[in-house]
Amino acid sequence: MIRFTSTTRACSTTAFFGFVGLRVILFCWLNLWLVTDTLARRSTPASDSAVYATFFSPSGRQVLRAADLEGIAREWLMLHQLAQQTPDQYRQYQLLHDRMRHRLWVTQLQVSATAAELDNEEEQAERVGDAVRERQGRREHRFTVASIVVSALTSVVSGVILSRNRGTSSLDVIGVVGGVAGVGLSLPNLLQPKGKWYEHKRNALASLWLDQNDTDLIAPTVWRFMHDRPGADVATLRDELVNQWKESDRANPLYFSEGGRYTADQLATRAAMLDQAEAYVKQIQKSISELATTLDANPPTTR
Incomplete structure (x- = not known):
């Protein structure tokens, strides 16, 4: 024992x-x-960055930075590079994929809202400009017709006086009266203020020009994208847009204020500037769509 x-x-x-x-x-x-x-x-960060830069296009990387998705995208890409995955890896891959697609969907909504805001401002400026141009055309037409009538009456009266041999003094009087009447008809057209008072307290042009987005008129994701610099020597979308306005002599303070008296031509210029800004925002929509296509291409399989 x-x-x-x-x-x-x-x-x-x-x-x-x-x-x-x-x-x-x-x-x-x-x-x-x-x-x-x-x-x-730690010894291979350059290779990871190289794969990241090769897989995602420059505009796609801009979208990822603007949407704060870089970290998730790098982890997703690491899993995507595996030709086959274990069930656990595949579930993690799907989770990251769904998170990125959801964030891109939200970003797309924000971009669409900003584009709609710019389009609304553009249409409003065009509508007011058309109304100003139409009103000005009607006024000029009335004064033109009145001037023609006065000139015709002056000619008729002068002809009658000549036919009755009343002398040149009467003709001089008629000429003076006709001239004064013509000037009287022209003065209101000359002295009347041109254009229309137009207010725009929500001014996307001012946000871009002054580089201030205090009211969040432009969605934060769009704002970050337009300020993202793809390379050291590459201008941002915001800088590129503002430089175009400067080169085309569109730096009128009126466009970047809260409103003022606009002529029809100035309203047309404002609408064109808003259309330019909208075109830049739509570039972001295109970049998001291309990135979404990249994310969905060639998903790995399980083993």
């Missing part, structure tokens, strides 16, 4: 030390693996 107990204790002691030794070996191996993996990751 004693011999059996001693043997049992010896076996237990051996098993205990064996178990401890196994744990020590596993612990050392795990730490060695973690250190090796960390060093490997």
